[in-house]
Amino acid sequence: MSHCNTKFFFERAVCPICASRATSKIYECGLTSSPIKDLISSHYRSQGIVDWSLFDGTDYELRKCDDCKLIYQKNVPNDHVLDRIYNEMIAPDGLDRLEEERLTIDNFERLAGELGVLFRWCARINGKHPSKIRFLDYGFGHGRWARIARALGATVFATETGDAKKAIAAGIGVEIISDDDIDRMRFDIVHTEQVFEHLVDPAGTFKRLSAATDGIFKLAVPHHRNLEATLASKGIPKESPFHQKQITGRRLSMADYTYISILPLEHLNTYSPKTIDYLTRENGMRVVSTKRKSSVALVPTDLGSLVRSSLKAGAMAAKMSLPRDTGYYLMTPA
Numbered sequence: 001m002s003h004c005n006t007k008f009f010f011e012r013a014v015c016p017i018c019a020s021r022a023t024s025k026i027y028e029c030g031l032t033s034s035p036i037k038d039l040i041s042s043h044y045r046s047q048g049i050v051d052w053s054l055f056d057g058t059d060y061e062l063r064k065c066d067d068c069k070l071i072y073q074k075n076v077p078n079d080h081v082l083d084r085i086y087n088e089m090i091a092p093d094g095l096d097r098l099e100e101e102r103l104t105i106d107n108f109e110r111l112a113g114e115l116g117v118l119f120r121w122c123a124r125i126n127g128k129h130p131s132k133i134r135f136l137d138y139g140f141g142h143g144r145w146a147r148i149a150r151a152l153g154a155t156v157f158a159t160e161t162g163d164a165k166k167a168i169a170a171g172i173g174v175e176i177i178s179d180d181d182i183d184r185m186r187f188d189i190v191h192t193e194q195v196f197e198h199l200v201d202p203a204g205t206f207k208r209l210s211a212a213t214d215g216i217f218k219l220a221v222p223h224h225r226n227l228e229a230t231l232a233s234k235g236i237p238k239e240s241p242f243h244q245k246q247i248t249g250r251r252l253s254m255a256d257y258t259y260i261s262i263l264p265l266e267h268l269n270t271y272s273p274k275t276i277d278y279l280t281r282e283n284g285m286r287v288v289s290t291k292r293k294s295s296v297a298l299v300p301t302d303l304g305s306l307v308r309s310s311l312k313a314g315a316m317a318a319k320m321s322l323p324r325d326t327g328y329y330l331m332t333p334a
């Protein structure tokens with residue numbers, strides 16, 4: 001039996017996707033024991049302050065569902081601890097700065113190119129002009145995607161808590177709605193980018209968002225390659241890949257992404273294609289694409305930029321013939 005301090009955490013006793021009791025433990029370590037303690041400590045070192053008293057007496061326990069193949073953290077933070085993680089351990093001013101730095105022309109073109117693909121899918125499914133599209137950005141963050149959906153002419157809604165985020169939303173013409181409002185509304189595009197790995201009740205949220213979708217439901221999450229084999233051969237690293245990247249600027253390896261997919265406290269669910277098969281079947285949805293595609297802008301400022309951007313277009317064409325990515329799904333009502 002793993003330990004769970006019920007003052008701050010609660011146990012997910014069955015698979016949080018399919019409710020199966022047939023699950024197997026694949027890793028266990030106290031949150032305040034090495035190497036998980038070292039991983040947490042390095043991960044938040046440059047982001048904020050860790051209050052270890054929240055984590056005493058609770059184990060990081062990874063389980064895998066034998067039925068839908070979800071890998072999940074059994075012990076999950078309660079609302080109080082979630083608030084502390086996302087507002088103290090990840091300090092808002094550092095995140096504000098990072099998000100502002102991310103507003104580059106390259107990122108704009110990448111995100112706009114992907115939203116262009118989503119809007120075209122919508123036109124194909126329900127014939128809607130961009131100005132008629134109702135777009136829900138579930139987990140809006142700093143509005144990187146929402147501001148581009150607005151620029152395309154859509155009416156954009158978002159769910160987010162906290163006055164600072166609401167002010168950002170108002171400034172870019174996005175209407176903040178409460179989570180309960182979703183059940184009374186319809187959307188042509190439901191957009192979730194790096195959200196479902198964080199959810200304590202992913203099956204419930206998937207059900208509600210599916211029910212509110214008239215066109216396209218996008219779900220993008222971190223993916224892993226051979227998580228169990230990586231854990232068996234290399235164990236858990238003491239240094240967070242995020243922290244190493246920030247310090248050295250090096251590119252993340254496939255093993256790094258595998259570890260990020262099971263990040264303690266934050267990435268509570270890791271999806272396999274089988275998990276998504278289960279969710280879509282149960283909720284009357286079907287998958288229409290599993291590749292992150294983006295229309296690519298050609299940059300005509302000088303010959304070098306034009307050549308580089310043409311190569312990017314070539315790379316996108318090559319990607320279309322590769323096997324499916326994991327971690328990216330566009331779905332529509334079946």
Ligand SMILES: [Zn+2]
Nearest residue numbers: 015018065068
């Ligand atoms: Zn399951």
